[in-house]
Amino acid sequence: xxxxxxxxxxxxxxxxxxxxxxxxxxxxxxxxxxxxxxxxxxxxxxxxxxxxxxxxxxxxxxxxxxxxxxxxxxxxxxxxxxxxxxxxxxxxxxxxxxxxxxxxxxxxxxxxxxxxxxxxxxxxxxxxxxxxxxxxxxxxxxxxxxxxxxxxxxxxxxxxxxxxxxxxxxxxxxxxxxxxxxxxxxxxxxxxxxxxxxxxxxxxxxxxxxxxxxxxxxxxxxxxxxxxxxxxxxxxxxxxxxxxxxxxxxxxxxxxxxxxxxxxxxxxxxxxxxxxxxxxxxxxxxxxxxxxxxxxxxxxxxxxxxxxxxxxxxxxxxxxxxxxxxxxxxxxxxxxxxxxxxxxxxxxxxxxxxxxxxxxxxxxxxxxxxxxxxxxxxxxxxxxxxxxxxxxxxxxxxxxxxxxxxxxxxxxxxxxxxxxxxxxxxxxxxxxxxxxxxxx
Amino acid sequence: xxxxxxxxxxxxxxxxxxxxxxxxxxxxxxxxxxxxxxxxxxxxxxxxxxxxxxxxxxxxxxxxxxxxxxxxxxxxxxxxxxxxxxxxxxxxxxxxxxxxxxxxxxxxxxxxxxxxxxxxxxxxxxxxxxxxxxxxxxxxxxxxxxxxxxxxxxxxxxxxxxxxxxxxxxxxxxxxxxxxxxxxxxxxxxxxxxxxxxxxxxxxxxxxxxxxxxxxxxxxxxxxxxxxxxxxxxxxxxxxxxxxxxxxxxxxxxxxxxxxxxxxxxxxxxxxxxxxxxxxxxxxxxxxxxxxxxxxxxxxxxxxxxxxxxx
Numbered sequence: 001x002x003x004x005x006x007x008x009x010x011x012x013x014x015x016x017x018x019x020x021x022x023x024x025x026x027x028x029x030x031x032x033x034x035x036x037x038x039x040x041x042x043x044x045x046x047x048x049x050x051x052x053x054x055x056x057x058x059x060x061x062x063x064x065x066x067x068x069x070x071x072x073x074x075x076x077x078x079x080x081x082x083x084x085x086x087x088x089x090x091x092x093x094x095x096x097x098x099x100x101x102x103x104x105x106x107x108x109x110x111x112x113x114x115x116x117x118x119x120x121x122x123x124x125x126x127x128x129x130x131x132x133x134x135x136x137x138x139x140x141x142x143x144x145x146x147x148x149x150x151x152x153x154x155x156x157x158x159x160x161x162x163x164x165x166x167x168x169x170x171x172x173x174x175x176x177x178x179x180x181x182x183x184x185x186x187x188x189x190x191x192x193x194x195x196x197x198x199x200x201x202x203x204x205x206x207x208x209x210x211x212x213x214x215x216x217x218x219x220x221x222x223x224x225x226x227x228x229x230x231x232x233x234x235x236x237x238x239x240x241x242x243x244x245x246x247x248x249x250x251x252x253x254x255x256x257x258x259x260x261x262x263x264x265x266x267x268x269x270x271x272x273x274x275x276x277x278x279x280x281x282x283x284x285x286x287x288x289x290x291x292x293x294x295x296x297x298x299x300x301x302x303x304x305x306x307x308x309x310x311x312x313x314x315x316x317x318x319x320x321x322x323x324x325x326x327x328x329x330x331x332x333x334x335x336x337x338x339x340x341x342x343x344x345x346x347x348x349x350x351x352x353x354x355x356x357x358x359x360x361x362x363x364x365x366x367x368x369x370x371x372x373x374x375x376x377x378x379x380x381x382x383x384x385x386x387x388x389x390x391x392x393x394x395x396x397x398x399x400x401x402x403x404x405x406x407x408x409x410x411x412x413x414x415x416x417x418x419x420x421x422x423x424x425x426x427x428x429x430x431x432x433x434x435x436x437x438x439x440x
Numbered sequence: 441x442x443x444x445x446x447x448x449x450x451x452x453x454x455x456x457x458x459x460x461x462x463x464x465x466x467x468x469x470x471x472x473x474x475x476x477x478x479x480x481x482x483x484x485x486x487x488x489x490x491x492x493x494x495x496x497x498x499x500x501x502x503x504x505x506x507x508x509x510x511x512x513x514x515x516x517x518x519x520x521x522x523x524x525x526x527x528x529x530x531x532x533x534x535x536x537x538x539x540x541x542x543x544x545x546x547x548x549x550x551x552x553x554x555x556x557x558x559x560x561x562x563x564x565x566x567x568x569x570x571x572x573x574x575x576x577x578x579x580x581x582x583x584x585x586x587x588x589x590x591x592x593x594x595x596x597x598x599x600x601x602x603x604x605x606x607x608x609x610x611x612x613x614x615x616x617x618x619x620x621x622x623x624x625x626x627x628x629x630x631x632x633x634x635x636x637x638x639x640x641x642x643x644x645x646x647x648x649x650x651x652x653x654x655x656x657x658x659x660x661x662x663x664x665x666x667x668x669x670x671x672x673x674x675x676x677x678x679x680x681x682x683x684x685x686x687x688x689x690x691x692x693x694x695x696x697x698x699x700x701x702x703x704x705x706x707x708x709x710x711x712x713x714x715x716x717x718x719x720x721x722x723x724x725x726x727x728x729x730x731x732x733x734x735x736x737x738x739x740x741x742x743x744x745x746x747x748x749x750x751x
Binding site: 040041043044207214241249270 | 458475585597598672677680723
């Protein structure tokens, strides 16, 4: 007869060794990509669709193409709960097998930036993280394409200017920035302040403390200021409450514009019909009307390997996860082409692939993502690439892009970014400046 | 302008120059304070009857709201879903008494506190497993638009929440003062052993008090869930109740209400008039400063019982 103690020990061993066994299976001649995810905790509503998007796209490549150039992709998720400490623990646990990492949190990104060069792991913080790291001369291992927070903020001002009839019409207008009181939320402030001086609009900065469940005082101030436009840099529950409060005080919803981390389905659901007209910035199109979605259904979902429910395809964060995975894959493909590889590339080779990524319209068409994101070119100096922003609007049922692609004010952003790179990279981290003319 | 003028004269002038807006800030604070009180009440009820600081109260609010919205999403009518959620919270109270409290009876309070931490994580995970982690819209038919009254803008949802919280307090006061079980609860709160010696069943009292706290959690969950949608960050509203408890005392129902109002009004006035002087976002910590200031004068809280121990 099997003793009770034996059963307990066997169950404990199975629980302990199960994840190890799957990690072992994930090894071999494959390209290993760890995924830092947050499927639990207060930010899970944003974390789950993102993680599912990654899984679905990598699954598509494995199922349809046999991986990248025939080399399979192996992924392993590590739960961070959007907590910086847990994220760093995940990185430390997985870095020995990894060639690149997507931290999916500005806080985690800041912690990994100093570690990346020593570990030879590429950090890709897609549209988040440290803006200064876009200067590749100081941060060779960090990439934040297709755009940074600063470029995004300048695109917002450009959009508002266009709506008002020209940037010169911004003089005397009142713009409020409501932001999450964290390094992430504050990122846009210097750009907005610079542009307020340049174009003569009156900028008010209103911080909201984490988690942002209660914002009455902030919206009382909004009532008093009566701004012409509001820019929202929120996260998680803060977004839903802000949209609901704006609707509650009768603010014109089409003049409330969130950044691209404030414009998902979960941000508008709590406000119901009140959210109609709310806008947000984006760098990719929402919706499931692209060829890549048909491929995902055919090669992944129809085989019962989908990560989400089929109805979730096309959601903003699911699309973003797929785009992030695609950018990772295309950078790896670039590296494999350069080094003529039939096996998994090294961290240094992948870094070269990221730095020389040239995603053309033709390649996007081939990938089934034409129109979903703009072509992108990265260089040694410029790690944010030449991405463009757009504005999307919630119509009560779905997000729809309502603007043309907007070129950021690069003449304003780039000099500031280079100054910040000297401070963050040169002075704080003691990095030497690379001479990109000598890089191939 | 001198610092004195900036810190004192400026904001006071601002208040005087626009009294209607000041009125709006105060009313906004009162209504927000009532919502804090709703959460604080759950803590008070359990602490009053058992001396246990229930770390899981915030998650109980979340669990109640998740269950309610989950049932509504599956086609149940609002009233049916409410009744079923109430039943679930009562069953939960029985389960907690049987599986957590009873085995730990006579253990030090810190052990019971640690048990509620475990309960917190269990309920969070269990709720997620049952109902998923998506944001859910909670619509129980309470209108959410604002209206103007005497030059002030007032939100209907917050006004309803204030009214419901007031009714809940009256019901609880009657329950504690006028019913047999309420008197038994008070006896247990005063002295466990004395209550046991005259035949008051401690186990029943615990089930009743956890059930009542569960029902209060439903009301808090509806109000907060209607404001922000039902999502896992709802459990963090417990943080908003802590300064209320520090101020009002851990054992006083009126303390939770008055404490909530003081914190609500204090933090709104602080954020709107003094916040801009330091870059804003002072609301959260200002509530704790306010509570601590009161604590220096009355360590047992506004309505807490003064602790006198013979040595």
